[in-house]
Amino acid sequence: MRVLSTVKFTLLRMLRNFIVLLLLLIVPIVLISLFSLILSGAVTDTGEPYLKQPAVSLVLCFQLFGGSTVMYMIHSELFTEHRARMQMLPISLTMYAFSIMLCGVVYSVMLGVILMTFTQFVLGLIWEHWLWTIYLITLMAILSSVVYLVFMFAVKVYKTAERLSEVYGIGFILLAGLFFPMPDHAFFRFMGSYGNPLTLSTIAIHEMSMNNTSKAWFAANILLAATIILFLVMMVVGRRRFMRDRV
Amino acid sequence: MTIASMRGVVKRYGSYVALDSIDLDIHAGEIIGLLGPNGAGKTTLIGTLTGMRPFDHGTVELFGQSKHPFSHENKEKIGLVTQEITIFEELTAKENLQFFAGVYGLKGEVRKQKVREVLEFVGLSDQANKLPTKFSGGMKRRLNIACALTHSPSFLIMDEPTVGIDPQSRNYILEGVKRLRDRGTTILYTTHYIEEIEAIASRVIIMDQGQIIKEGTPADLIQTIQHEEKVSFEVTDPERIPEGSLEKIAGVRRVLTAGNDITVISDAGSGNLDRMLSIIKEHTGVLGIQTERPNLEDVFFTLTGRQLRDKGEEQ
């Protein structure tokens, strides 16, 4: 398993991409601190801090964009600039692609956990079920990588894949009704609840904190099923793309 | 010992034939200069030889294996210096080399030692812990080469390794190639810079439009076209030389006039320089004389009727 020797360097490369760190860590930290300042100490009727909902949303929202690094790296290494050199290496490129994906997920989850730690220990927000939340962050991170890769494999032009991934991220945030309420229509109701990874994970976290375990698992399992199905789609389109480009 | 061979390899892109029945043998210890203009098929040839691109017809054999020539075992013996600079900008020079060394299975002290050696070899020891973003174009090129050397390949393929760099870095790279040859590395070196091929290659393969049109040592190739001589005279007034007077001299094939320059092409060994000079001096003043020896560019021109490089590409 020589691919394992590359993991350290892939993670190092991700950590040294300061723009990604700024966008996926610093920005949410600043935003959540700002929200904390604005909503200072206010609590809902049930005694839950008002900050809780934006904190959960922010931690999960930024997971929607976590796949961008994986998409960029796999594209440049297996399809464009580094392709020739990588093809000459005595390693399985499929395994190498999976290692990049795994690193991307670990990196994205790590950023999510840093955000949770920051909100708990600096802003005083209590996350009741750490492991459960991390599980959902992980699912969101995997889903994000898978979706971004599906886009990258399925379309010819990389810029189009980038635009589609932006639509995926911003689209689901809009559909979740975080910017303004969506129209009262069956489609929007579905996309604002069980058809939206962001709301599914939010529901799962919320229900678990209310000790509604079955509802929480139900939402999480839908997310898991969607991830598995899209993973299979990714394998098919990825293989087709790889064969098409190998001419 | 034959390191690699291709027999009747054909590669098509739709109706376009990128490689047309290529037959090629590469022997241990050679530096083969693969010469051809842009679009001749050099990079495609490398792609098929290394298994990066499938081909439509023919056979490829690497290290004596024709059934599974592109196995991981064979890949470990090959180093590829890509035409593009394929280094990781987020990793230091040392980390870049550690990455590739690790992929080739080098570990611990052996890896450290090898990385040190290669950095020394390409003259980047002082820059080991710096990110390539701080490097000049030449330094990036050298690191690009270093990445292909960490596993001490016995067969090194260098695809246009000196594109767009300064003369000092170019010389450094060419010297490095010679040192690798002295260590017994077989090298396939592609370029469209003739001077580089003349400086390092033990054998030259000339490609054009997907075909190998000539191969041999640089001296042999030049010999094949050395059946004419070229003498250029810079004169004060070419108009005053009577028309046809130079053409009448024994052995003269053609006379070309451009501005104040008169170029006379004669049969090789015709010994008519003295006669030409006396005719010209009789009618006008001579400012300078230049005799031209053919080079590989002339070989290519003779074979194809085209220049190897556009004027704009020349340095």
Next chain:
Amino acid sequence: MTVFKFSLKRSFSNKTNLLLLTLFPIAFIFFPEGEYWPVLPYGYQYFGIVLLFISIRLTTIILVDRAKGVVKRLAVAPISYGSYLCQNLLAFSVILVMQCAIVVYGGVLLGVELYQPHWLMLLYVSFSFTSLAIALAWISIFRSKESAFLIYMSLVTLLAILGGLLMPLQIFPEALIRIAVLFPTYWLNQGMSWIASEGSVGDFILINGVLWLYTIIFMILGSTRKIH
């Protein structure tokens, strides 16, 4: 006016820009109204953010020209840097003003409640120039188009929150409201509140005046970096 003409052409040259500059603002007309907040429909409340976003997309043309050395080439051509900059900015302004007109008068045509649409148009035009000037100043400190754009978008999010475009200022602590006054987005927000509440014209002039003051300051900052 060659630079102006080609600046317009380049702005619409790729599909993404074409969509952003045409369909994207139209979509904002159809955004719903809020129950208690904001005073104007959501699309109009957020349109200021769109203007900031479009401005940076447009001005990166100047950044690319600088990075690729086009500006150096122009320096030896019979055209002054000032003229190059003015013609580019004029082209970008035309695009932004047209977008404002589409959003405001499109809304009027569709019967969206905009209280005083002409004043709203004036406010958006003032803010368009402010956002253009901010974008110009911003790109002057960057070499890479991608970095400039991505970091700017993070900044825009903060500006939008602190200016009260994404959250009602009423829930802000007193100290934060005092800080918010420093941001152009606050004045845009104040302008929109004025339009809904029909205050004195003097207040509206003050709001626009502040936006123009920001425009002048950022324009000076952004135009000082010439070739290198």
